[in-house]
Amino acid sequence: MNLLKTLGAIGGLTLVSRILGITRDVLIARVFGAGMATDAFFVAFKLPNLLRRLFAEGAFSQAFVPIFGEYKNRRGHEETKLLVDHVATLLAIILFVVTLAGIIFAPVLVYISAPGFVATPEKFDLTVQLLRVLSPYIFFISLVALAAGILNTYNKFWVSAFAPIFLNLSLIGAALWLAPYCNPPVMALAWAVFLAGFVQLGFQLPFLKKIGMLPRVRISIKDAGVWRIIRQMGPAVFGVSVGQISLIINTIFASFLAAGSVSWLYYADRLMEFPSGVLGATIATILLPSLSKHYSEGSSVEYSKLLDWGLRLIVVITLPAALALGMVAVPLLATFFQYGAFTAHDVLMTRNALVGYSVGLIGILSVKVLAPGFYARQDIKTPVKVGIVTLFATQAMNLLFIGSLQHAGLALAIGLGACLNSAILFYLLRKREIYKPEPGWAKFLAKVGLAMLVLGLTLWLGMGSEQSWLSDSGWGRVWRMTGLVAMGMAAYIAVLWLLGFRLKDFSRREA
Numbered sequence: 001m002n003l004l005k006t007l008g009a010i011g012g013l014t015l016v017s018r019i020l021g022i023t024r025d026v027l028i029a030r031v032f033g034a035g036m037a038t039d040a041f042f043v044a045f046k047l048p049n050l051l052r053r054l055f056a057e058g059a060f061s062q063a064f065v066p067i068f069g070e071y072k073n074r075r076g077h078e079e080t081k082l083l084v085d086h087v088a089t090l091l092a093i094i095l096f097v098v099t100l101a102g103i104i105f106a107p108v109l110v111y112i113s114a115p116g117f118v119a120t121p122e123k124f125d126l127t128v129q130l131l132r133v134l135s136p137y138i139f140f141i142s143l144v145a146l147a148a149g150i151l152n153t154y155n156k157f158w159v160s161a162f163a164p165i166f167l168n169l170s171l172i173g174a175a176l177w178l179a180p181y182c183n184p185p186v187m188a189l190a191w192a193v194f195l196a197g198f199v200q201l202g203f204q205l206p207f208l209k210k211i212g213m214l215p216r217v218r219i220s221i222k223d224a225g226v227w228r229i230i231r232q233m234g235p236a237v238f239g240v241s242v243g244q245i246s247l248i249i250n251t252i253f254a255s256f257l258a259a260g261s262v263s264w265l266y267y268a269d270r271l272m273e274f275p276s277g278v279l280g281a282t283i284a285t286i287l288l289p290s291l292s293k294h295y296s297e298g299s300s301v302e303y304s305k306l307l308d309w310g311l312r313l314i315v316v317i318t319l320p321a322a323l324a325l326g327m328v329a330v331p332l333l334a335t336f337f338q339y340g341a342f343t344a345h346d347v348l349m350t351r352n353a354l355v356g357y358s359v360g361l362i363g364i365l366s367v368k369v370l371a372p373g374f375y376a377r378q379d380i381k382t383p384v385k386v387g388i389v390t391l392f393a394t395q396a397m398n399l400l401f402i403g404s405l406q407h408a409g410l411a412l413a414i415g416l417g418a419c420l421n422s423a424i425l426f427y428l429l430r431k432r433e434i435y436k437p438e439p440g441w442a443k444f445l446a447k448v449g450l451a452m453l454v455l456g457l458t459l460w461l462g463m464g465s466e467q468s469w470l471s472d473s474g475w476g477r478v479w480r481m482t483g484l485v486a487m488g489m490a491a492y493i494a495v496l497w498l499l500g501f502r503l504k505d506f507s508r509r510e511a
Helices: 003-032 036-057 059-074 077-104 106-113 115-119 121-134 136-153 157-162 164-181 187-210 224-255 261-297 300-327 329-337 344-359 361-370 381-405 407-431 441-463 466-471 474-498
Strands: none
Touching (some): 003 036, 003 157, 003 261, 003 329, 036 106, 036 136, 036 187, 036 224, 036 261, 059 077, 059 136, 059 261, 077 106, 077 136, 106 115, 106 121, 106 224, 115 224, 121 136, 121 187, 136 157, 136 261, 157 164, 164 187, 224 381, 261 329, 300 344, 329 466, 329 474, 344 361, 344 407, 344 466, 381 407
16 A cells, blocks of 8 residues: 555545535635624534544544554454444443433533633523534544544545545535524534534445444443453543643633634634644544554564654645745635625634644644554553643643733644644654654755745745735635645745655555
8 A cells, every 4th residue: 555645545535625624614604704603603513522532533543443453453354343343332322321411411511611601691502502403413423433443444544534525515505505594593503513423424334334344233341352442542531631621721711702712713723724634634544554553563663664754744744834824824814714794803813813823733733643653552641641741831821822812822822732742742752762763854854944935935925915815805815815825836846846855755655
């Protein structure tokens, strides 16, 4: 398997999903703006996402994939299938209980996650209503994550990469057609998320059946593999919750700031998700099964080379993306969101948050490579400890920045915290001799730095004044942004090519 080719294919599907995600956010911004309704929806949607990451995509995958890969590589099909049956049944039971608790205790959860909403009873009640509709999404999307972990181990990466497209299509349809029939209109978005979770799970089931891994209801509390996963999930849940706790605390802070602060942070985060989702999530998805395989085979040299390959890809793509997001934040936000209820003021407020986030983009994506370096070795405690340090550091920075920078200070704290997280993980991988950098890093970084300098000059000369973007027409902004992005990409790629970079240099084959 050519990892670069696989990364390109999966990244392409993820790119389609992200483009649809931006489209959905453009429509949400145009229809609902940035105010009480969107603040309520984004807070309500954040809670199921938190639990999803605690029980599935984050903690569960980190614990399940390495052990499942070990079963697949060392044991027969029957033992592996039995493990899947026992894990799926237990996970479904736990998720059902969690979902029911989310519906019953919705007012308490909203009070904890956004206490500032209590001062506006209408906003608080709306958030509770939305959360009750959204809670079943926890059940569906967590089982989707289980299916994705199984399919990715069998190199069926494209299935899990395609599934999120259904969520974006569902939200787009709700914003365009369902909203006028709902009271309040924002409730359409909650029902769209509910439907998308059901469809995403149904989409993956035929592919599980094809590889003989469609789960059956079988309960066993004595399965040794299940208990290994549970023991790994303990620290994994705690580790993932550290990052999510940081986001919840940010939401709590934002709920006390000016109306729209939660939405401004959300829209800035959505643009940040574009590079982090396309590259970060994709490379993490591909790396974990491959690293687990090398670890189970005792191939420490190949393990280190694979980490090196991932880090070089992150650097060559992430650094220019961070520079571009920071420099052209207003043109990007005006082009995507400044329509209908989303005003020029909203663009400028969201710009402040996006600049703060962009500072930490390299840290956010580096963690996607460095953390699997521990997870694949079934060492989850180390990233947890690092996460705890990062949590306290991030909250200290929140207190330091929020007074002067308001919501932008919260974004900056998240970005700097991610850089601290990645720096500590990198140090520990080097100290334990798990990762040994390949030769040529200094020359590599110098070439990327020169290409970024040319990119920055190109964007600065081609952008013009920020005010011109705020006052331009919608299509005028679209054409200008298309040209600016094309010029920036062409300049960066041309300099790298002249300095000797070739696509084949990043090609890597895995058995």
